[in-house]
Amino acid sequence: MSIDATLNLQVSAENREALLNTLEAILPDTRAYKGCQGIVVTVNDDDPLNIVLLEKWDTRADHESYVAWRGERGDLKKLGALLAAPPVTKFLSALKI
DSSP: OOEEEEEEEEBOGGGHHHHHHHHHHHHHHHHHSTTEEEEEEEEETTEEEEEEEEEEESOHHHHHHHHHHHHHHTHHHHHHHHBSSOOEEEEEOOOOO
């Protein structure tokens, strides 16, 4: 069963465009990564400095492998430098009701 993940990013006004440009540059590799079914970049309508990635993965282990890969490359550090607060990831599983 697949898993959904959200990545909540709070960015400063001066870094917003840099963050969006960085995401645009790196997301093709993310979408091609093993287990990634798709990623949608959204913005909070009430807070344009709050960018939320909606992700679907085959498994949580695939996502964790991806995050480790990004960390090894130094990408997480670069992204973190653009943020106004630490990123927050949440994993969501569908309930069968």
